[in-house]
Amino acid sequence: MTWWRRGGVAAAYGLLLLLAVAVEGAWAWRLGWGGGAADPVLLLVLAASLRRGPEVGALAGFAGGLLQDLAGGGPLGMVALSKSVVGLAAGTLARTLALEGAWAPAALAAAASVGAKLVELGLAWLAGDAPLWLPWLAGTAATASYNALLAPIVFAGLRRVRRWLGPATPGGVPEA
Amino acid sequence: MILAGSRRRVGLLAGLLALAAVLLSGQLRSPERRAVGAVGRLVLSVLLPAQASLSRAADALSGSWRVLHEIGQLRTENARLRAEVERLRRELVDLQEASAEAERLRRLLGFRPPPPYTTVAARVVTRDPSRWYTSLTVDRGLVDGLSRHDPVVTADGLVGRVFEVYRNTARVLLVTDPRSSVGVLVQSTRDAGVAEGTGVDRLRLRYLSRSSRLSEGDVLVTSGLGGVFPRGLRVGVVRRVLRTTGALFQEAEVEPATDLSRLEEVLVMVRHPPRGDAR
16 A cells, blocks of 8 residues: 555544544434443444554554543543554454454444443553442443444445545455 | 564554553643643644534434424324313313203292192103293103192293193193183282283283283283182283274283293192102
8 A cells, every 4th residue: 555545544534533523522422321322433443443453443543532532621641542452452353353243343342342441440540540330330331332233334334435445454354 | 474563563552552651641630731732722623613513413403303302292282182171171061051050950949839839840851842832841740749730830930830740750831832821910900811822932911901001021920810820920021012902902922931942940839749759
């Protein structure tokens, strides 16, 4: 892939991430339930990770998370770190495990949601913040359910975008 | 190759961790120390207006949905309220009916028959629509002590007399029946005459002396002559005096004291009340 092509892909992902953050801030919370809400940035990071490999996933996760930190008013780097870890892990797992079947996107999205929340929890714990467990668990479960439901739709939509963007890098998996 | 990939990933992760650590250091627990920098401000200058626009669109969508939802609710509410109004209307009609009946009965009970009569309250059960002013049937009969020629009245005045009695019902000949004639007195002058039925809602006063000073509005009462009706029952009010040149008597058109077209309950005056509870 040429440099200008890479730049185009990066710009496209950047715009999509920006749009996802905007959508999350404007719409997702309205549809929130049980203390959780859909996380379109996470789904986008997962799609990037599965399609273009763990490195791209990690970078996309960091960028998307940083945007969420920026827009959300939280400590800069917290969500960025959790999303980059999830992006890296998802890409790595996709290379070692056979993620096939209609349930795969939903299961991966649910697992990634829990993983991201756990990383954030770890960071909060390091900072001395202990969450209230019951609301945290409920919120995490709700977010995971939302993302699991949305993942097949988002992934299908991104496949259409990908056709326009061009072929994937060799490190990716075709499912995403 | 694989090893190189792993090293690259580890390196990337380490780099990102370091970057996150730099970002987080110092501002994790101190929001006031959060410094977004020039790039962050630039990103936010794009992101926040976009979020605001999307939020407004969501508000509009949500408002429209709410309106649609409220319309649905209003339709349901409207249907429920219509049913409620219908039920209350029926209830109101029932109550008005009960109230009117209570008022009629109260007036009826205010009637005090002269001795040796007592009264038996009866409900009008049938009427002949084609001969509205001739007869009617009441739901009292022999077992209630009714007998032929018993006077029938309301609180307003004379209705007629019983002319057929059965076990549980009786037929009443109204004063307006052409077969009916009642001996009457002009209440103010005490002049005697006879009130005959005409088949419509008027009586004809006949055989009244030419010398009698009869005028519109005079009240006629039963004379007590003939033995059927006791003396003093209101029969009607003179509406038009008819004086014919050369005639021996004067006549008059009389409006019955009771509105015979709207009778629902009447009192039958009986001389010998039945023993025990008769219905």
